[in-house]
Amino acid sequence: xxxxxxxxxxxxxLVAAFWFALYRLMAGSERRLAWTALLTVPLSLVVNLWVxxxxxxxxxxxxxxxxxxALAALPLWFLAFRLLLPPVTEEAVKVLPLLARTLxxxxxxxxxxxxxxxxxxxxxxxxEIGYLGWRLGEVPALAGYPVWMYYGFLxxxxxxxxxxGVMTAVTLTGARSGARGATAGYLAAVGLHALGNLGAxxxxxxxxxPAATQATVIAAFxxxxxxxxxxxxxxxxxxxxxxxxxxxxxxxxxxx
Amino acid sequence: xxIYRAAPSQGSIWIxxxxxxxxxxxxxxxxxxxxxxxxxxxxxxxxxxxxxSALLAAWLPGMRYELGQEDLTxxxxxxxxxxxLADIREVTRRDLVLNPISSVRGPGxxxxxxxxxxxxxxxxxATRSLQDIILITxxxxxxxxxxxxxxxxxxxxxGRLERT
Numbered sequence: 001x002x003x004x005x006x007x008x009x010x011x012x013x014l015v016a017a018f019w020f021a022l023y024r025l026m027a028g029s030e031r032r033l034a035w036t037a038l039l040t041v042p043l044s045l046v047v048n049l050w051v052x053x054x055x056x057x058x059x060x061x062x063x064x065x066x067x068x069x070a071l072a073a074l075p076l077w078f079l080a081f082r083l084l085l086p087p088v089t090e091e092a093v094k095v096l097p098l099l100a101r102t103l104x105x106x107x108x109x110x111x112x113x114x115x116x117x118x119x120x121x122x123x124x125x126x127x128e129i130g131y132l133g134w135r136l137g138e139v140p141a142l143a144g145y146p147v148w149m150y151y152g153f154l155x156x157x158x159x160x161x162x163x164x165g166v167m168t169a170v171t172l173t174g175a176r177s178g179a180r181g182a183t184a185g186y187l188a189a190v191g192l193h194a195l196g197n198l199g200a201x202x203x204x205x206x207x208x209x210p211a212a213t214q215a216t217v218i219a220a221f222x223x224x225x226x227x228x229x230x231x232x233x234x235x236x237x238x239x240x241x242x243x244x245x246x247x248x249x250x251x252x253x254x255x256x
Numbered sequence: 257x258x259i260y261r262a263a264p265s266q267g268s269i270w271i272x273x274x275x276x277x278x279x280x281x282x283x284x285x286x287x288x289x290x291x292x293x294x295x296x297x298x299x300x301x302x303x304x305x306x307x308x309s310a311l312l313a314a315w316l317p318g319m320r321y322e323l324g325q326e327d328l329t330x331x332x333x334x335x336x337x338x339x340x341l342a343d344i345r346e347v348t349r350r351d352l353v354l355n356p357i358s359s360v361r362g363p364g365x366x367x368x369x370x371x372x373x374x375x376x377x378x379x380x381x382a383t384r385s386l387q388d389i390i391l392i393t394x395x396x397x398x399x400x401x402x403x404x405x406x407x408x409x410x411x412x413x414x415g416r417l418e419r420t
Contacts, residue, residue: 229356
């Protein structure tokens, strides 16, 4: 087995185990939505091979840009296109399962919308590990690398998989308030996704060094954690609690 | 005064495992090459956490709730929280929603001030962190407890509250 493929399998199992376990603790009764992660596992492969790659080649061909040219040599508008292509396509494809009416019906509840988004994004992230691992296995320069040298891949995918969930949750939370909300949520998710990818693009261009690139990845992750905490807190507080009341002191009516 | 023990849990095992991990990290600090500040600093820091974790593990089985005529006292090792019965506004029994922000909380234990996603910060003196928590709300704070005889405790507490 190619080391990259073994590392990919290990990464996929560890990332899935970690996030499913943590989500199980946080999602409460919405953990029943965990199965929806299966729906998005193949979608990374679909969007990368049959949407992003042909669109990228077509735009490059029409504009007369060599797609394999060094990043620093590409025109600015093409760099912007390159930055926005993954967020625009991936954030759209991750919510495709919502075409099913039974899943759309879940959006009526804020907490269900949040966890549906988290699980759909988790599935997509796990699928993306498979797709990226397959591509890594095809890079001749990596052929001699031992499995443990893919540790960075594991940590990066651990963060990215969580990020996919948060961004999908942002779209779905917006979708609760109709078509305009859905558009706003989708655009916010695209913006977050592009912001997350910006550091990596600047790093590849050589505009910023490796340390700064790492710092942008961590900063983007922390931003996504804050967004998640806000959505999580809001959805948890917004739902009436299932509780047994044993004692409640009557309110003091006050003077008069 | 009636004394109610907290429900048993495996929290001590988890905290004990944490203490062992900290001891290991502290030992690692001791074997670092001499002449740098990092080794002693690691040994001190992780040694402190190891001691703290070991004490928590030792105190957990003795956690109890003392229900008096005027107040309810939650006891955990040397810590105690006194709740005057007259201050209690509400007593409920419910599950709480995890807030991933770090705090002294894990499988089988929830201690001190723990943030929750649904009810905000709760002063926990409990052997469970999320499920089937008795939540006592006063004017200033919320307290979370897990007595072994939950039904008996609630019957006694509500009886006394209705008389105050």
